[in-house]
Amino acid sequence: MNIAVLVSGGGTNLQAIIDQINNQTLHDVAIVKIISSSHTAYALERAKAHGIAACVVSRKDFTDFDSYDEAIIQALTGQQIDLVVLAGFLSLLGPKVIRIFSNRIINVHPALIPAFCGQSMYGIKPHEAVLARGVKVSGATVHFVNEHYDEGPILLQKSIDVLSEDTPQTLQLRIMKECEQVILPQAIQLIADQQVYIKDNRAYISSRCTRAGEGIS
Ligand code: GRF
Numbered sequence: 001m002n003i004a005v006l007v008s009g010g011g012t013n014l015q016a017i018i019d020q021i022n023n024q025t026l027h028d029v030a031i032v033k034i035i036s037s038s039h040t041a042y043a044l045e046r047a048k049a050h051g052i053a054a055c056v057v058s059r060k061d062f063t064d065f066d067s068y069d070e071a072i073i074q075a076l077t078g079q080q081i082d083l084v085v086l087a088g089f090l091s092l093l094g095p096k097v098i099r100i101f102s103n104r105i106i107n108v109h110p111a112l113i114p115a116f117c118g119q120s121m122y123g124i125k126p127h128e129a130v131l132a133r134g135v136k137v138s139g140a141t142v143h144f145v146n147e148h149y150d151e152g153p154i155l156l157q158k159s160i161d162v163l164s165e166d167t168p169q170t171l172q173l174r175i176m177k178e179c180e181q182v183i184l185p186q187a188i189q190l191i192a193d194q195q196v197y198i199k200d201n202r203a204y205i206s207s208r209c210t211r212a213g214e215g216i217s
Helices: 012-022 042-049 065-075 095-100 125-133 168-192
Strands: 002-007 030-036 054-056 083-086 105-109 137-144 154-161 196-199 202-205
Touching: 002 012, 012 030, 012 042, 012 168, 030 042, 030 065, 042 054, 065 095, 083 168, 105 168, 125 137, 125 168, 137 168, 154 168, 154 202, 168 196
Parallel strands: 002 030, 002 083, 030 054, 083 105
Antiparallel strands: 105 137, 137 154, 196 202
């Protein structure tokens, strides 16, 4: 299964996918394209180090949202891409790309959706909000992407305890390492193995998809 990975920052989630492909933990998956929303994302260095084709499509470089949407589509065409993976990607995708890749875009969010998500909840902010609210568990969610932030069908979640001594930074690092970088590759493998289907806007995991739901990829 060919995937494109969209990034905005450090690329630790991208690196987890690269590492798991290279050590065969993740099989039948190839990263054929990396698209960054930022010209300075360290994720681009990771792409270069592993010889993976990469380009930058930054919303700031476009006068209107529609031309940005078209540019993302252009960056995703020209080769077979079965799944689009948002890995620390912070921009909103346009309606055209979401329609073309319907049910074939997944995102990892650093909180347990529907808690601590939505347009303002990115980067360190979910973790600050978790500590401010005093919740006792947090974690990460992998969900399918639709035209609204963080509202598509949930596929996988993984939680950890919030520690009394946690700061937003320590919590973020533990969630990245123990949650995001675990469930994002797992989700990719499930889809590559055709073990995921969507029915009534819910995502389900099952053995080979022979059910009536919409198979993925
Ligand atoms: C991760 O928590 C990701 O969910 C968020 O930013 C953090 C770093 O992502 N968007 P990465 O290192 O760029 O994968």
